[in-house]
Amino acid sequence: MKSRTTIQDVAKKAMVSKVTVSYVLNGRDADVRISQETRARVLQAAEELGYRPSGVARMLVNQRSGTIAVVFQYASYFSHWSSFTSDVMRGVCEAAVVEGFDLMLHTKATETVDQELNQLLDGRVDGALVLRDGNDPMVQQLINRGFPFVLFFTRNYDPRACFVDSDNYMGGQIATDHLIKLGHRRIGMVRGSHQSTSSNDRFNGYRDALESNGIACREDHVLAIPTPDSPLGGLDDLMARPDRPTAFFIWSDDVAYPVMGRLKELGFECPRDVSIVGFDSLPSSELCSPRLTSVKQAIEEIARAATQMLVARINGEDIRQRQQIFPLTLDIRSSTGPAPDLT
Amino acid sequence: MKSRTTIQDVAKKAMVSKVTVSYVLNGRDADVRISQETRARVLQAAEELGYRPSGVARMLVNQRSGTIAVVFQYASYFSHWSSFTSDVMRGVCEAAVVEGFDLMLHTKATETVDQELNQLLDGRVDGALVLRDGNDPMVQQLINRGFPFVLFFTRNYDPRACFVDSDNYMGGQIATDHLIKLGHRRIGMVRGSHQSTSSNDRFNGYRDALESNGIACREDHVLAIPTPDSPLGGLDDLMARPDRPTAFFIWSDDVAYPVMGRLKELGFECPRDVSIVGFDSLPSSELCSPRLTSVKQAIEEIARAATQMLVARINGEDIRQRQQIFPLTLDIRSSTGPAPDLT
DNA sequence: TATACTTACTGAAACGGTTCAGCACGATGA
DNA sequence: TCATCGTGCTGAACCGTTTCAGTAAGTATA
Structure with missing residues (x-):
């Protein structure tokens, strides 16, 4: 295991001090003047030795890594990498490249919050x-801790926190409005976790859309997303009732597919x-049959915006707005149609 | 911008040297004995100061980062993050967690190969x-340079290189065999780039399957994958001919969808x-209509295997086999059926 | 001929840890 | 009483860079 070529090696070969090498290689011509001959000698020595500066040493002295971490939920019913x-x-990648930052991934299922924090706070990002x-x-x-971070696809209203999120409330509204316009009056929902802000917002949008159209929001028409324990449990019962919903607004496309499958079976x-x-308007929603009407988030845009906001924070710039909320749109496809006449 | 709490701060607060702090925090009881009192004092001081050791400083002295990089193609017709x-x-994540490594992402479109190398060789990974x-x-x-790396989903037969790949040749074979068994004799292919080994292997498997069944491989039945410039150009012409293929083996599902779409239009x-x-057996292939028969790679397994192989290399273990090739399977769905009678 | 100003370069300290060798002290054994 | 040993701790060196303050030599200015 031969050890790495250091700046010292280059210095020796070029018969100068390592300081000189540093200045030459970093092109700091403004600060320190180096003669053309010396410069050439250094450059050649570096080239011949195949010298690559140690980013780690640089990080240590500069107190800056040029790297940002992306932290994911480490466990969820859905796959991480959907x-x-x-x-x-x-x-994130796009924006990071533009801003000149590298990326670390933190999806690690560490034991404790403390261990996770160690990872983030150890200066590598x-x-x-x-x-x-x-x-x-x-x-x-x-x-x-005052650590620079930006939440995305979720919220935290602490005045010190930054976040970029979709307008989930609006999402619930436009989905429900669309169904109401089609004549539906009994609209069910398959909702996400009660812990998640996004989920609650979508639900509230759904409820308010109903109520502002004079339709009562019925608890018994709202189902929880399937889990390994209760896979679509309530759906069969609900659909067997005479006052069954004629439409559903569903937490996500991933959940909508199996629901559609089950409904067909029924x-x-x-x-x-x-x-x-x-919700999500996944590429598959264009392929499935019928093609799925779905609420679309500006995912890439949000990710880019969050990255830019983070970089601004890191650079100590004044953040004009610490909260950004992106509107949602509805991709209308063929899974929605006029309400059936059930009389 | 208050600077970080260092080991020195903890040492001062606990009234010991920083060496002692280091030993206590790293639990190196075997090497150096520390009294219970001192240990407690150090621990408390660290706790009270909210001390987090600098990973960067550690990397520098240990000459090891506990991090591996994942390097992607930086440009392709298909999206990176499919x-x-x-x-x-x-x-990769799964295996990295198990092995105790962190992850960096390198999808950066740097100007030159040299700049990319700098990124990888600067000691951060x-x-x-x-x-x-x-x-x-x-x-x-x-x-x-002798840098420890493992290729995956591609190959390089240099004896110093390691790779983990699918048996693309076999993929081409089983796909084609399946069609032949269904009675097809005129089987076209939409092939990938001529530069890519995987693509050539799949083609060779296809060709050999044909020929070992006494069917000539016809150049005019082989199309290139669509690009923004020539989107499915040759398909219309090919299908207009009396000796058109009755089946296609297609480079990837992503390409198969638009092909199926176009065929329907025709x-x-x-x-x-x-x-x-x-090829790929994407989740969408279960949803599209008809459901797409597709060759499946053991993607996650390959990624895990590659990660494990890399970690072994990093740890200087003797790599038993520097090449691993995973078999492929065929997910038979409803997009393949008996050959039509075109007489 | 002394003074100031460039030019070209360098020594030393710092970044925040780890490791190695060694030291002081009290207890033990001969 | 002296050598030996174990215990508990620390000083100094090191990892590979950058930066600050300075120096020595040559050149222009007065």
Whole structure:
């Protein structure tokens, strides 16, 4: 295991001090003047030795790593690396390249919050993009420490926190409005976790859309997302009732697919008997049959915005707005249609 | 910008030397004995100051970062962060967590190979998982430098190189065999780049399967994957001919979808008029209509295996086998059926 | 001929840890 | 009483850079 070529090696070969090598290689012509001959000698020595400066040593002295961390939820019912995550990463990568930052991934299922914090605070990253729930204990710790981070796809209203999120409330509204306009009056929802802000916001949007149209929001038409324990449990019962929903607004496309599958098995044709609106507008929603109407988040844009906001924080710039909320749009496809006549 | 709490601060507060702090915090009881009182004092001081050791300083002295890089192709017709990439990352993350390594992402579109190398060789990572084509100039550089890395989903037969790959040749074979067994004799292919080993292997498997069944491989039945410039150009012409293929083996599912779409527009029903076999068996292939028969790679497994191999290399273990090749399977769905009678 | 100003370069300290060798002290054994 | 040993701790060197303050020599200015 031969050890790395250091700046000292280059210095010796070029018969100058390592300081000179540093100045030449970093092109700091403004600060220190180096003669052309010396410069050439240094450059050649570096070239011949195949010298690569140690980023680690640099980080240590500069107190800056030029790297940002992306922190994911480490466990969830859905896979970490779904299409959603892909879009997120694309946005983050793009923005990071532009801003000149490298990326670290923190999806590690460490034992304790403390261990996770060690990872983030050990100087290897200048800041973090956090895709955890805004109430995660770790988030509070980061706030208290004054560590530069930006939440995305979630919220935390602490005045010291920054976040970029979709307008989930609006998402619930436009999905529900669309169904109401199609004549549906009994609109069910398959909702996400009660712990998650996004989930609650979507639900509130759904409820308010109903109520502002004079439709009562019925608890018994709201189902929880399936888990390994209770996979679509309530759906069969609900659809067996005479006052069954004629449409569903569903937490996410990933959940909408199996729901559509189950409804078909139960003999309901979509959209003739029941309409479905999903959330995320995954690429697959264009391929499935019927093509799924779905609320679309500007995932890449949000990811880019969050990255830019983080970089601004790292650079100590004044953040004009610490909260950014992006509007949502509805991709109308063929899984939604006029309400059936059930009289 | 208050500077970080250092080991020195803890030492002062606990009234010991920083060496003692280091020993206590690292639990090096075997090497150096510390009294219970001192230990307690140090621990408390560290706790009260909220001390987090600098990973950077550690890396510098240990000459080891506990981090591996994942290097992606920086440009391609397909999106970086497709479902394929998701699966790859899931496998890599899992294995990295188990092995105790952190992850850096290198998808950066740097100007030159040299700049990219700087990134990898600057000591921030102990090794790299490389998802570039095996002939990428960067790969050769890494080999020459003796940098620990493992290629995956591609190959390089240099004896100093390590790789983990799918048996693409076999993939081409089983896809084609399946079609032949269904009675197809005129089987087209939409092939990938001529530069990529995987692509050539798949093609060779396809060709050999044909020929070992007494069917000539016809150049005019082989199309290139669509690019922004020539989107599915040759397909229309090919299908207009009387000796058109009755089946296609297609480079990837991502390409298969638009091909299926176009065939439908041209009035061909799948699988009645034409059968399609894709490659990757994406989740969407279960959702699209008809459900797409597709060759499946053990993506996560390969990613895990590559990660483990890399860690072994980093740890200086003797690598038993520097090449691992994983078999492929065929997910038979409804896009393939008996050959139509075209007489 | 003394003074100031460039030019070209360098020594030493710092960044925040780890490791090695060694030291002071009290207890033990001969 | 002296050598030996174990215990508990520390000084100094080191990892590979950058930065600050300075120095020595040559050149222009007065």
